[in-house]
Amino acid sequence: MPSIINDNPYLPVQAKVESTDFESDDKTLKTLTFSFLTPSVREKFNFLPGQFIELSIAGKGESPFGIASNPTEELIKITVNRTGYVTNAIHNLYKGDIVGIRGPLGNWYPISKFVGSNLAIISGGFAFTTLASLLDYLLENYSDKLGKIYLIYGARNPGMLLYRDKLKEWSNNPRLETYITVDNKVNDWDGLVGFVPDIVEKADIDIQNTYTVICGPPIMIKLTIPKLLNKGIGKDHIYTSLERRMKCGIGKCGRCNIGKNFVCKDGPVFSYADLEGLPEEY
Amino acid sequence: MKLLRIKKDNFEEALRSLQNEFKIYIPKKEDDNVVFSELGNFKDMDYKFERTSHPIKEFVLPQNETLFYFLKDGSREKESFDTSKRILLGVRPCDAKTLKLLDFNFLDSSYIDPYYEKRRKNTFVISIACNEFGENCFCDSLGDSPYKLNGADAIIYSISNEELNLLIDNEVIFSFFKKYSEKIEEVNSEEEVSEKGKIAERATKPLPVKELKEKLPSLIGSTDLWKNISATCIECGVCTYLCPACYCFDINDITFGKGGKRLRSYDSCMFKEYTLEASGHNPRPTGAERWRQRLLHKFLYYPDLYNELGCSGCGRCIDKCPSKIDIREVINYAFNYK
């Protein structure tokens, strides 16, 4: 597991805001990219899709965000939903402001397991960040080592879909079977309409030797998993990236545990088989 | 392991010689609380060493700890470590054991907590074999005993009016007391000596903690059990704040003028905000889920991860619970639950 790039795991490394742009029409989601103040730090900061960082704003606090950028890209990209004290401060950042980054934290999607199989990436809302990183990384380095790749991604309305330029690209990419949906119909939307769990049920995914990766609001995960199980996809073929309130990010402060595992240190990526029998606290 | 017999005044002289390098703390009564306070003059060394109201975790994990200072524009940061050396004298074996329990969490291989590590390395514990059982303490019911080292550096046995026996399991401590002792015996195991230490005696009422550990996974889904256990719990933070083995903490920024500091402070799995997410979703909305977490953490997860219970039986949570919930009854209730 690549260790956090600081001997004091609580001390963030200084980074600079490179770009900030709105991701959703209603301006509640913003995508930011960062570079480290001392560029040499980037080499030590090697991460894999699924990992996250704690973004620290001096005087406001810290919050965890999945890394949305492809590991081979230079800048670190995250998407932030404006809900509270720290996220509001992040939305008010300008290019060049100094922030702190702690990471890379947590584990990553088990790409080695996906080799030689089909892969269905299922996501909802703005939890699409680490899965976008995964898709970019796979298309770049594992395109020939995987079977079919499906992308099923939904949001409340077209304005809330993340990385719409990438979505267009992926929709036209023959290597992928994409199902982009929205919960409720909006006039100039000609794509699919419906909730992600229903789209998953209807989509004709080849279930032979297929791994699935789900990341989204707890309700979506809880409704989608039974649908996959009914399709005959095994519990150990379903991976999910969980969300929990986090503070330390390194398995010390005790709050993000599911059973005896910590979502921040032993997760956030778990197989559904791991979660069985544990308190359903996510 | 060495067993020393030392005259009391030699023992005090040894302590006096250490005072320039170490701060020495002993339990002192302050109205109806017993608090660890620095040993000033030696006349208040009455060797009674009552159990303190607050656990010794405060010395290795204080309620407020500054992680680092910063300027608001993020340009400068400075870490803040406490490296003061101290000896805690007159600690109860149940408290001494919990330092070992906290070590599991803060010093495990994946990440070493630098703040905890520096404090822990500079804290030496000389415990005292229990002279009388507290009202609600139950270390014997967990299969432990009130006169074991339990990870302490030394333990005081059988105090007579002029001398005492000191069993030492730490070279540094041994080097301090070596030249002050009348007799030094080489001892290879604690059991040989603990007979001497046996002062407090009572019929132990064992708790089915081993059997409960096997049964707990099957109880995770029985919501009624957890509802009944937490029916009268008011979800305050007393039991976790005063528990020597509870270490959950929160991290927040404090600002003042141009700068500020990142502060680590106690948190509690009993608080709603402990797991409340920004979206409003709370995986543990009521007392029932929180009590399930509290019991599973101490009697299933800790034994699974470190094969030690997450509870040393000190009884503080029983003493101070406003609803008088007794964790011993909760253990029996869960174990016998159909």
Next chain:
Amino acid sequence: MNNDKLITEEIREFGRKAFKEENVEIIIGYESLNDNSLKPAVIYNENEVNKLTWNQTASFNLATLLRKFKGKKTGIIANGCIGRSLVVLINEGQIKRENLVIIGVPCQGILNENNEELYENCMSCKYPSPPIFDYIAQVEPLKVQGDTLGERIEKIEAMSESEKLSYFKEQMNKCIRCYACRQACPMCYCETCFVDINSPKWLSKEVTNEDNTIWNITRIYHLAGRCVECGACSRACPEGLDLMYLIGKMNRDTKRLFGFEAGLKIGTKGNLETFNPNDPDFFWKGES
């Protein structure tokens, strides 16, 4: 005290009636611990009714537990202060009178566990019987013993400002912000307590004398005209803060200035929920 035995017998009888005739789903009361002191308990069916016990160690305010059983028809054992708490909660729309079956107990005063004397607020208690009830034990309630709390408040009020401040700061130094006082109080039912609001941040998470002052003074002040002086907060405090002298002062000011005492009649508005044009006015109006 055979009153305790008498009351215990009667409330068990009323408890059976509550299950049989009023079909309550649960009863909130007290059961005895091994050393005969009481702890709060929830009775789920008729054959558990014999757990119900009453004696002078009933120091926990049962009205606090109602929020855990919202919407259920609930029986509740209520002495004077619990009964008054129910009146305040009904007036503030937190519980419905028809969901309650109140088993009244004319209180004999609650004993302080460490020194076997009545708690201060029981000594000066003027309303030992609940203002509303469905059943009530036939026992004489406690007569007012003497306003020891009021005397103590006057003594402190007579102190110099610096003496008052040092006593107050001494209390604030003990506080560890475990919020047991908030959790033990039936009137503290906010969804998000002002302590956990982070914009604006009214106080810091650090346990300092000043932050503890903001916490304790605000919690007490938020009870102005609502607190029935049951003492549950000071009994729940693990650090033994003297809270009753501050609460007693505020309640006596409310009575002295506005003639108001909380929780006596259903339908009355809380003291700070209303006003009177000719309230006493000590504001500066130009004269020096």
Next chain:
Amino acid sequence: MNEFEPKIIGFLCNWCSYAGADLAGVSRFQYPANIRIIRIPCSGRVNHLFIMRALYDGADGVLISGCHPGDCHYQTGNYYARRRLEIFKNLLYFTGIPQNRLKLAWVSASEGAQFSKLVTEITDDVKELGENEEFRAVRKDIEEFCNEQ
């Protein structure tokens, strides 16, 4: 010699006291500049935490001033304020924080002279008391760190 200049925070209700302060300025009534005025819609808007937070953050005195009872632009705002602040004032004084640190007043829009008299009075009282040592968040460690930079 640098005589102690107290910092006084004044919460003035927009319709009366704020207008009164304005009138004092227009009619050249002198009043000490120690007061920092915060305009609030009504004295009824005052949350006691404004007072505590002002003192906590280092103010030496707090003034709350609104319309005379009966003249409130919102009819009842100051009636509620009168009860609330009376109870809070007594509780605050009972803790030992000096009485002169908090002043509650009614000043109407036409009482410019009264306003300058009020501010002069509170400034003198607080000057006499000296700096707010009783209840003020002191963070020496952060201060030292900032001064080192």
